[in-house]
Amino acid sequence: MRARFVRGSDTRLRIIQAAADLFHKQGVRATSPDEILEVSRAGKSQFYHYFKNKEGLVHEVLQWYLQAIKTKTAPLNYEINSWRDLEEWFLGQVELQKTFRMTRGCPFGTIGNEVTENDELIRQDLSLIFEVVKNQLVLFFVKEKAAGRLVKHADEGRAADFCISAIQGAMLLSKIKRSSIPAEATVREAMAHLQKYVVVAKESR
């Protein structure tokens, strides 16, 4: 995979990035290979050489996102070490949304929403991305609990699912409202919920 000569991989990356942006903007279904080629200024033969078909490209786009998360080059910090980081993880996604004037939702949610029973491969790619994100959140909660800062009965996995659902729904409502207000309200409530799991330091009696 690595041995591709530079110009070729440049083109490949350009197509992936153009596709990622269009999928985020308007979804996979509404994006034709021609549109991607136009934006990426690549040739048709290059497109089919690298990706075979649109489904292959969607897969590569999702792999590219996954790599970005794993190598910490994504626009969002997924490595959470404090409650502040967690809040920034929430609000950072709303900030990203603001850069698109609240006209887009989450890139993963947008693609995920289009998945039907016939898109099993794509669904699995997305499922993996959400699993990686979830694991980062779980890791934080596990660490907090190990340090005695989280009540014992708090369930790290459920808390992580809760975070992901909250932000996905928040971004969707905000997109429809074209306003960050619903997202910010949701994040406040979600944080308020999670912080109830924090062990309150016992005061010396």
Add this chain to the structure above:
Amino acid sequence: MTLSSKGAVTKLKILQAAADLFHKQGVRATSPEKIIAASGAGKGQFYHYFGNKDGLIHEVLLGSVHALEAGTAPISYACDSWADLEQCILTHIEFQKQYNMTRSCPIGTVANEVTENDNRIRRDLDLIFECMRHKLVTFLVKEKSEGRMTAAANADEIATFCLSMIQGAMLLGRIKKDSSPVVASLEEAVTHLKRYAVTPRGAANERRNGRVRLFPKSLEPGMSIAASTGRARLTSDETRLDRE
């Protein structure tokens, strides 16, 4: 325009077929031809009643607004008690299971597809979400005014939080094709909501002492609001937290 009863039936059939296809595969993937085939209507009838696909989407969404207002929607957001609110949120899990976790919310599915240029549809969707939110806000405001919700709670924000959780959880459930993240997310959300519930006496104490009583007395830890009112839904997980 008055429709003959036969015409009304045809129109309804088209609307229902479209709503189902939009829910299943989204608006973009659904062509007028598919809708026509699924509804058994004629092409001429389709264009006669709806003009084009956009007109049809608009009518499908308006249908949802009417169903919500009339209380005939698959899930009513009208709540009279905290048990109703819990039920309203958790019912979404059962709703999604009917489709083997392959679909999310019908409104959310269309909403996710909206782009910058779909302003009319976006406003229709906004109206639907506002309808749902309004019903929840109405309940929460009443609870607050009658002393059954903590004074510090923000009814508006809580209602928004409910909708976000429902939408996000169902989307995640669909992507994972698994109900467990939906159950986890929505049960956590319910745990959060219940913290805002107080008995009127508790509310009086709260005002007097400036401290918040999290649970009504009848709701000892380990018992859910629904169970205490005879409408058991959940067992105990969501209240574990209060034992601490």
